[in-house]
Amino acid sequence: MNPAAPKRDWKDIPAQREINPEWLALRSEEAVDPGQPIIDPHHHLWDPPGRRYLFDDLRADLDCGHDIRATVFIECRSMYRAAGPEEMRCVGEVEFIAGVAAQSDSGRYGDRRICAGIVGHVDYALGDRFEAVLEAQKAASGGRLRGFRGRSSSHADPGIDHWRTPRDVLAAAPTRQAVAVIARHGLSLDLWTYQTQAADVADLCRAYPNLTVIIDHAGGPLACGAYRQQAPEMFAAWQAGIRALAQLPNTVIKLSGLGMRFSGLDFYDAPLPPSSDELAAAIRPWFETCIDAFGPERAMFASNFPADKGGYSYGVMWNAFKKLTASCSPAERDALFHGTARRIYAI
Numbered sequence: 001m002n003p004a005a006p007k008r009d010w011k012d013i014p015a016q017r018e019i020n021p022e023w024l025a026l027r028s029e030e031a032v033d034p035g036q037p038i039i040d041p042h043h044h045l046w047d048p049p050g051r052r053y054l055f056d057d058l059r060a061d062l063d064c065g066h067d068i069r070a071t072v073f074i075e076c077r078s079m080y081r082a083a084g085p086e087e088m089r090c091v092g093e094v095e096f097i098a099g100v101a102a103q104s105d106s107g108r109y110g111d112r113r114i115c116a117g118i119v120g121h122v123d124y125a126l127g128d129r130f131e132a133v134l135e136a137q138k139a140a141s142g143g144r145l146r147g148f149r150g151r152s153s154s155h156a157d158p159g160i161d162h163w164r165t166p167r168d169v170l171a172a173a174p175t176r177q178a179v180a181v182i183a184r185h186g187l188s189l190d191l192w193t194y195q196t197q198a199a200d201v202a203d204l205c206r207a208y209p210n211l212t213v214i215i216d217h218a219g220g221p222l223a224c225g226a227y228r229q230q231a232p233e234m235f236a237a238w239q240a241g242i243r244a245l246a247q248l249p250n251t252v253i254k255l256s257g258l259g260m261r262f263s264g265l266d267f268y269d270a271p272l273p274p275s276s277d278e279l280a281a282a283i284r285p286w287f288e289t290c291i292d293a294f295g296p297e298r299a300m301f302a303s304n305f306p307a308d309k310g311g312y313s314y315g316v317m318w319n320a321f322k323k324l325t326a327s328c329s330p331a332e333r334d335a336l337f338h339g340t341a342r343r344i345y346a347i
Contacts (some may be wrong), residue, residue, distance in 0.1 A: 004059045017261060017268050019051070027273040031065030032322045036333065038068045041117070041341035042216065042256050042302035044076040045100060053306040055100050055114070061305060062112060064315030068231045069338065070347050072117040073075025073097045074190060075149050076218075087133055090121040092160040099259060101144055115144065117345040119190055122148035122182065127174035131181045136266035138185075146345045147188030147214070150178070155194050159225055160262065170200040176207065183211040188344065194262070195234070198241030205248045212250055212344060217257025217304065218286050219245065223264025231264070239289050246293035252344055253294050255287045255301045255321070255336070259308025274312050276319035284324055296328065296335035300344070 040062075045054055062068045079133035097115050104114035120137040122130060123222055136143045139190035170193075177301055182189055189211055193201055198219060205213045221238045223231055245251050258265055267274045274282070291299050301321045305314060312320075325333050341347065 016192075017259070018311045019306060024273050024309070027275060027313065027316060029276055029316055029319055032276070032319045034065050034067060036067060036322065037338045038066055038301075038318065039070045039338040039341040039345075039347055040068055040303050040305075041070070041072040041300050041345055042074050042254055043071055043305045044074060044078070044307065045097065046078040051306075053263050053309075055103060058114065058305070059109065061303075061309075061314035064199035064313075064318070066315060066318045068112060070113040070116040070147070070342075072119065072272060072345050072347070073100075073115040073342065074119045075121040077121065077170075087126055087129065089121060090123070090133065091136045091140050094118055094120050094137045094145065098140060098142045098144060099249075101142065106225060113347070116347050117146040117247050118144045119147045119149050119188075120145060122150040122178055122189075124150045124172065124175035124178050128181065130178040134181060134185060136185075145187070146181055147190060147212075149190035149192065149216075150175075153192050153194055153197075153220065154195060157225065160222070162196070168200075170197065170204045176204075179204065179208060179211065183208045188212040188214055190214045190216055192216040192220065192257075195222055195238040195241055198245060202245055202248060205245070205251055209250055212252060213248075214246060214344065215251060217254045217260070218242075218253065218255060218290055220257070220262065220288055222262055224262050228264055235285065238286075242289055243293045243346075246298075251294070252298045252300070252340065253290050255290055255299060256304040258286065258307065259304065259311035259317075265311060274316065275322055276316045279312055279316060279320035280323045283320065288322060291325075291336070296332040297340060299336055300320075300340040301336055302341075 045058065045060065046052060075093060079093050079096035080089040097118050101115035104112065118141050126133065151165050152169055154167050154169055179189060191201055191213060201215065219238065219242050222234055227234050303314060303317060325336060
């Protein structure tokens with residue numbers, strides 16, 4: 001990424017923006033309230049061409065002055081097995097992450113528990129047959145498996161939905177069968193969807209009242225492309241959807257993901273990366289809505305790194321989150337920064 005380059009058409013920008021370490025290094029801040037314990041409940045590790053982000057890369061970000069105690073890995077279709085039954089290849093990702101967690105637990109890299117929890121991949125199309133895959137991932141996880149996430153973000157605009165996910169994915173019979181398997185095993189379900197799917201998310205949550213559903217990335221607010229011209233209307237619709245989801249007692253929300261292009265934030269085109277003050281001001285309307293609706297006991301800050309790293313650095317992000325919650329009580333901050341994540345993912 002060249003900071004001086006002209007703005008590109010939004011459809012030409014990958015969902016996870018290109019990371020430019022030199023650009024990010026132009027902004028350095030001391031950690032605010034460095035004694036605040038943090039669990040980061042949403043990050044990835046992967047090694048696609050030109051976008052490597054593995055154990056040492058994550059450790060470098062974690063060593064930013066904030067007190068990161070533990071992390072939770074979220075599936076990202078990484079390190080799948082190259083052979084064997086197609087539906088079992090995702091077990092390779094859990095095997096890989098369990099190895100990273102064991103490396104962290106060795107104590108050679110400090111007391112921080114990296115990948116203390118693992119959220120594996122669910123292929124909704126498997127329906128009831130997912131049970132065998134679940135059991136295999138559980139066995140491979142070394143006791144760290146906490147839940148699952150599948151491909152659920154769907155939109156009619158192919159510029160938004162790069163994955164061509166079926167529009168009715170959450171209502172489809174095989175999906176419901178696979179979700180029922182997860183619920184029977186007492187595990188959780190992470191959902192990344194767009195705000196236009198809020199009603200579908202609510203319907204699924206109502207169908208499985210004993211299943212903990214974690215709504216990723218603030219419910220997927222859309223302010224990109226054509227939606228940029230409808231920002232007030234889209235925000236109002238998103239806000240209504242968030243408040244409706246918060247009424248369902250089995251839902252939890254992650255305050256994350258606005259570094260991806262769908263949110264419409266365009267820091268990545270600026271000469272300098274954002275300061276924590278700038279970032280806090282930009283994300284405040286969305287995150288404060290979520291906290292007000294769900295309450296701190298059902299909300300958690302998360303990095304979504306490296307997917308969000310194209311827009312801001314790890315340390316600046318946590319400073320922004322801390323500034324955003326300056327008026328919260330110590331108990332509320334503890335819940336948002338580590339308590340909710342510790343409870344939901346049994347860390």
